[in-house]
Amino acid sequence: MDRMDVSESQSPASPASAMSGQIALEQQQQSPKPKGPKRLLQGLQRISSSPSLVRRTRSYSAGYQRDRKASLSCVSLSSSNQCWGDPSTVTPEAPLIARSNSPSSNAPTPGGARVRVLGTLPNVSQATVPLPPEVRARSHSMLSETAVTATSNETTSKRKIDFWRDLPDEIKMRVLSYLSPKDLVRCSLVSKEWYSMCFDGQLWSRIDATGFYDRISADALLKIIIGAGPFVRDLNLRGCVQLRDKWIAEGERISDRCRNVVNVSLEGCRVDKTAIQFFLLRNARLRHINLSGLTTVTNSAMKIIAQTCAQLETLNVSWCANVDSKGLRRVVQACPQLRDLRAGEIRGFDNEALMLDLFERNTLERLVIHRTDVTDESLKVLVQGKDPEIDVLTDRPIVPPRKLRHLDLHQCGRLTDAGVSSLAHNVPELQALQLSQCTELTDNGIVKVLRTTPQLVHLDMEDLDKVTNTVLQELAQSPCAERLEHLNISFCENISDHGMRPVLRSCPRLRSIDMDNTRISDLSLVEACSLVRRRGGYGTNLPRVGMRIAVFDCIHVTWAGVLEVLSSNVFVPWTVKNKQPIVSVQETTSGSNQDHEDDGETSSPSSSSGSIPASGSASQPRQHHHQPRYYPQEIIQLKCFYGWQMTVDEHTKRVLRGDLAAAHRLDRKWADYMVATEGDATGGVGSRRRRRRVARLLEEDEDDPVTGQRRRRARSGGCVVM
Template identity: 30%
Template sequence: MERSALCLWDLLPIQIFSFLDVVTLCRCAQVSRAWNVLALDGSNWQRIDLFDFQRDIEGRVVENISKRCGGFLRKLSLRGCLGVGDSALSTCSSLSKFCPKLKHLDLASCTSITNLSLKALSEGCPLLEQLNISWCDQVTKDGIQALLEDEALKHIGAHCPELLTLNLQTCSQITDEGLLTICRGCPRLQSLCVSGCANITDANLNALGQNCPRLRILEVARCSQLTDLGFTSLARNCHELEKMDLEECVQITDSTLIQLSIYCPRLQVLSLSHCELITDDGIRHVGSGPCAHDRLEVIELDNCPLITDASLEHLKSCHSLERIELYDCQQITRAGIKRLRTMIRSRSVENFFQRSNSEIRLPGDLITAPPPPPSPPPAPSPASSPNTALTSKPPTQLRPLRTHCFQEHVFRKPTHCQLCNHMIVGNSKQGLRCKACKLGAHLWCSSELSQQQCNGKANERDEGGEDGEESLRSGEEEMGSQEREIEGAIHLASADDTMAQSIATNSKPRNNRQASLQERTR
């Protein structure tokens, strides 16, 4: 009985430490030797997200983490960590060697990652389920093949047969050859993003339909070689599709929408922006399909010049519809918008409709009482003022405040949000940009920025002013101190004769607003 109680007492501190975040664990690790052992116990490091330290994290820090707690590590996010690359690495080699149970790895925007990194991962991470290498534009089909096989394509099933999610957004060198191996070797694939991979063709859609019947999410924005034939094959075999991003698939017509309306009853999100061959007839089939009544929540029709108010009438049967995007649809009228809003009560219809300057309103806190009327001037004598009309000036009128007009944008280069200063990553639906001043923001940050004054192109010139530089420097100093805590804690684990001094005071506490924004970013 006493031995059992003693064991429970030994496990209690480890259980307490398991509730601490990365920064707190690193601070505790530098208090004493005993706390160092508890804080750096591998069971506390199963899920690690280093996005908050993206400016300062280098490959050697990740290597030390993998050596210390690799047997426990299940999920690792290195999003935006530009210091992690093949030049600093052995990083992926260390992950491959010491982290055999790794299941989720996020390398988004690690622009130095190349085929060598993926080849290293392929040698020792057989349980890998989710891999995000979006914005890693140095990765080619050879790197993908190396990840999925050791020596030859015939062994592909033995390497990553459990792969569920793969994000290859903007990996522009990916071709059919690399993706076909994924389709054939990963039958459980549920989510695939190849937006911006302009070299892929209908062959991949056919392979997905034949080999991946559980596919739920497909993002193929800006894949201009895809046609109705490929989507027909896909729709007839993948009946569980819930989200499809077909933005700028310029060759598709109403035929694709007909097939989706018949064979994909679970469709919830459909993006058809810049699909200029889509007409009212295609929207009619979507509005009358099995997904329309209870499933369809979002439909994006930006820059579809052939659709008219008739399409809005067809969408009235979509009772679950929450958002419609109608940027630059020249044949959509305000009368059609009004009729649709009375049916679906969706604010997003108007928010994404271009408004004229006459409809711009001042925010409530900027509307002030009109100035008192000027006192009437004394009546001039005819001799002194022969023509008052020539000298009088009209009263100055209050001009409407020009606020930001945000629209969804594909950020092709690493961009930071103007409000929270975090990198905008992921697929194109995670970023908005002002049409006038090109200011970038997360979707959840845009509501606050949309009430601020827009300076047009002048904002682009002022963006690098002294205030911005000072804010950037302070942010870098804060991130640098936190990164040094992590690095110091990891290195301390191997020291036997020295005792760390606590450096908790070096890290500035984050305010609640910034912490909330960072939590949303994750």
């Protein structure tokens, strides 16, 4: 029986089923034809949607092929017959029976098509075959729930991202490098992994214990040094006295681990002599060595430095009592790159052989030989050499200029004008000169140096009794006047305003002036205030300290001069205060209320002439005028008589935080108080009136209704000081 007979023998399809089949056919014709597995599933769905397989008008399924190959649309319903070839051999009465227990049930079919094996199902009829649930059509809601479930399962099964663990080790080290040593030690307590990271040698290439040397134990510090030994480049153990026993017991181990140190500072440490020498032998790359104040450093250590550290640039052996010129000479001869030598309180600088070696090397840029036995002859050898050629016209030695930039000769009592004069014309790059407490110096030697040092920035002449105003007058006319920033003339009792005022007028870059125990007066303070106001100007930024002045124990400095400094620190000219106000424009929204507000603003008599009246059609932007606050950009920090110092310090704090009104009230009250107390000290007819004024000053002030702070009524009556 062919396919047409089967369809005729069945009952005709209902109109509803025919209509649904027609709609499905139209939808199929409109949509693009699927391919592959989707095509097979579409054919199965169409078959299951029809209640009858014998309807004559039903079209072939999409999976049916007319090239005489087997497909699921031509399966037989007979229990004895199966269709593997021609679809015309299908009988509607034969149900498809699968023998699941057959050994050949999984064998491939002769026609190449896969047949779904059906068992004995109670709901299976001769006209319909139910589809398996995995290919059965589902509603949109069921599909959405399935998609959401699959997404949630996928998210749950997805591995959680550990940001820190997934980072490369290089980035971890880079992040941890920004932590301080104290924070690194704290982070090491998190876990074993963090412990290994925090004590990695890459993070400890620079060990600087100056910030925590008094709060760390010797064992912890030793552990850090040993752990980071091969990576350490800068080792600063200044003040670590707790390592005294560790240097004795573990000194050789420390030296074996730390072999790549470039900069080392052991100032103030209690290091064993053997440990220092062993450390210097193991570090041939040292360039900067600081052994200041170590009594265990001897000439043997200098010999090791000369033999090992050929790249040495800086050596600090100040206050090393067991080092002399003999050991230093070996270092100077063996280290051609030595630029900084600090040897304060070292014996043997009267030895001309050491000075001659320094002259021939001519690499020093900083020489600190304070409190030594240097003499005029040895200083001349350092600057001019021995038996130099003399120029006939200028009567000066013909020698290469020295590269010295910083020369410290303070408290060298054997120096006189003859030795200091040798510096003239030979140190053109000198920037700092310290000659304090060289009591034999006079104006002649210093003036010659000032005229030939155009780069001078720092000049220290403290406690030179024989220096007069001539030095300061020459300083004001010298080439270095434009660059001078620091001047110390404390305890120079012969210096007064005649020398100091020209300096304040000619040196615009002065930042620090020490004038303790001199004869200067209030006139010098007034000149300093004028210099700071001229140089700093006025602006909207908060003030900063532009000059530091020390006038302690100056008998001619009175409270009037101190008040002048305080008044200058809060002074802002009216021309600066009344500058054009800043106009800020804000957008407004259209509306009746906004228009009403704009009309009120424009009609106000206090509004600016440049305001735009609001129109009825659209609202105009609102303009706000606010006056910026101006401050003096530089002020003077003053150190004066201890009875006035607390008031001066409080006044400076108020100015630095921008509260000029509070600072002005303070200096005004202090002026009234000083007028009253200074008048009472002298006595006179008006003593009762002055006592009443002091009592009024001590009463409680009124409360300011605006700021809520206590203030006193302002008084007018002219200047109460001058």
